[in-house]
Amino acid sequence: MGVLEDKARARTFYKYLSRVYDTVNPLVWNEEMRDEALDRTGIEQGDRVLDVGCGTGFGTEGLLQHTDDVHGLDQSVHQLEKAWAKFGKTDQVKFYRGDAERLPFADNSFDHYWSSGSIEYWPSPVDAIEEARRVTKPGGTVLIVGPDEPSNSLFHKIADAIMLFYDADEADRMFSEAGFPEREHVVMQANPGSPRAIVTIATVPEE
Template sequence: MGFLEDKGRARLFYKYLSTVYDRINPFVWDERMRAEALDWLDVEAGDRVLDVGCGTGFGTEGLLEHTDDVHALDQSVHQMEKAFAKFGTRDRVAFYRGDAERLPFADDTFDAVWSSGSIEYWPHPVAGLREIRRVAKPGASVLVVGPDYPNSHLLQRLADAIMLFYDAEEADRMFERAGYETYEHHIQQAKPGSPKAITTVATVPDS
């Protein structure tokens, strides 16, 4: 388990990163990548959508282009304060402070679930994916963006020491263990040489 796959350390990390996050984020996860991912999620007007690990609201902003019923959750109050400044605390988005592995919602609540740049900090990612499946309606679309595993052995050792990086094979194992039957993976990159993201789009099974 990587250093930042600890909830206390991750909260402390984001206390400081939140001050520069919106300036750094476009280098690894930009508007073009977000638009491409939103096309895969295929949110329709009126869909109730959950953003797990919303951070400063970059993914939330994209979701609002498709539906007005957006709910956003994060464990870092410092990240969420940046999102509050963009959207208000109750105006356009319903915000919740909470844990991706213990979502504070009833079963079968959401028409779609989005999570970008969050799974790499979950100590138990399969548990988080199960929670997403629980709160999403049968047949709902789920999209999860995480960091793709690097090819270099040196970078792999560094990545493993920090947080969760994973490839398509490991994503298969995680989603299967979490109870998903249908899913596909896409590799995204802001520009040549920048870190790659692995974006998985899954369908919540009917049972």
């Protein structure tokens, strides 16, 4: 388990990262990548969508271009404060402080589930993906964005010591264990040489 796959350490990390997150994030995950991923979800106006690990609201902002029923959840109060300043005061988004592995929602509560830049901090990613399936209606999509595994062996060792990095095979294993028979993986990159993101889009099986 990487250093930041501990919830307390991750909260401390984001206490400081939240100050510069909106400046740093586009170097790895920019609007063009986000919008391309969103186009794969099939989200339509009126759909109820959960944004897990919403952070300062970068993904939330994109979701609001597709539907006006967006709910953001994060474990970091510092990240949520930033997101609230953008969207909460106007009631555009309902925010919750919570854990991806124990979502405070009933079964089949949402039409779609979105999470970008959060899975790398989950101590038990399969448990969290199972939670995504639980709260999303049958036929809905679950889209999760995480850091693609570095190809360089030294970088790979360093990366894994910090947080979760994974490739398409590992994503396939995790989503299969979590009960998703249908899934696809797309690797995206902001610029040549920049860290790659792996986007997994899965469909909740019909009951």
